[in-house]
């Protein structure tokens with residue numbers, strides 16, 4: 290369920306109407322600590338403009354999210370927080386695990402043996418045949434040229 294910018298919890302954080310532990314703030318993005326961390330030190334990077342899904346973002350809002358994440362990821366490793374690596378995770382839609390419908394990129398501190406992971410299908414590891422891969426590529430290439438319904 291998409292929320293309007295008025296009711297959106299992340300827009301409220303951008304407007305400082307609800308508290309958050311801010312990590313980084315620039316003209317188009319805001320980064321803050323996830324209050325329900327998947328690992329301690331978990332950061333969220335959001336565009337300041339409200340958009341439920343990545344594909345709803347204006348093109349100029351997309352790049353700054355990853356630029357902010359790049360700086361924060363480096364800082365997380367140097368911060369003293371337990372962080373040997375960083376998982377970048379973006380759930381784009383309910384079935385992908387999205388719970389707040391304002392685009393957000395998770396930066397999750399990782400270390401060997403942290404027991405964090407993505408659950409994969411039972412057949413993961415199977416090597417797809419070229420015909421199957423080409424078939425998917427054809428469909429996505431064709432859709433790249435189409436405007437949304």
Ligand SMILES: [Zn+2]
Nearest residue numbers: 297300339391
């Ligand atoms: Zn929002």
